[in-house]
Amino acid sequence: MPVDLTPSQALGLWHEVTSQQVQQDGRDLTLRQLAILLEIYLVPPPHTVRGLASKLGVTKPVITRALDTMGDLGLVTRMRDDRDRRNVIIKRTVDGALYLERLGDLIIARGRAQTA
Template identity: 70%
Template sequence: MPAELSATEALGLWHRVTLEQVRQGGYDLSFRQLSILLHIYLVPPPHTVRGLAATLGVSKPVITRALDSMGALQLVDRVRDERDRRNVVIKRTLSGALYLEKFGDLIRSEARRPMP
């Protein structure tokens, strides 16, 4: 069910979610990393470095640096495309799926709380 929030209420919700994420010791992802991760998990695959760069409007090295960080956290994995070895395919991981599931639950939980 869609919720009608003012800009201030939406920012307040985002503040509570990010604050709780920090308190819980969650990963410290940048907006870019979070955007990439959400895209990989919410948009049907396949995902390539080239495709992610085009979607986000950034260079391939920018995507590669973000994927390096997220790969070290085991949120995503990269493999060479067997059909075209020039392409790198980004794969989902169990750790990444669990992270986003918990993050989604956190958003839902904070959205149910009354605004201060």
Template identity: 65%
Template sequence: MPIALRPIQALRLWQQVCLAEVRNDMPDLSERQIAILLTIYLDPPPHTVRGLAERLKVTKPVITRALDTMGALKLVSRHRDDHDRRNVLIRRTVEGALFVERFGDVIVARAEELPL
């Protein structure tokens, strides 16, 4: 069943999620980095720089910079494709899965606090 939110409720939810993220001890990710991370964790693999760039309609350097940051945070890892050494596969990590799960929990908690 779809969730029905008025625009002001949707904006309030997004504000509350952003505030919760700013206030916690977790790394601050940009909206672009969150979009890339959620694509990696919610869409079925395999994921490549080229594929992510096409999916998000950005350039490959944009994806690479985001992956550099997320890799340093251990949210994703990169490995050469054994079948095609030209491709770099982006893989999920335990740390990344926990980050995404916690992020989902924050969204649910803030949504439950929304006034009707």
């Protein structure tokens, strides 16, 4: 069932969800890191540094720095493409999937609470 929110309500929902995610998880991702993580998990693979940079309109070093942090947090892994050693393939992790699942659950719960 579609929910109609005003811009202020939508921002309030986003604020509540992101605040709660940071409090519960402790890993506070930047908006760019979250966009990369969502791209990796919602769009079918393969994902490369080059492809992510193109999709988000940023440079490869920007993606690499974000992936360094996200890798340290256990949200993604990277490996060289065996077929083309110039490419770096970004892979999902169970921890990354759980992080986004919890985020999705928070969005659903807060959205229901806001429209009730």
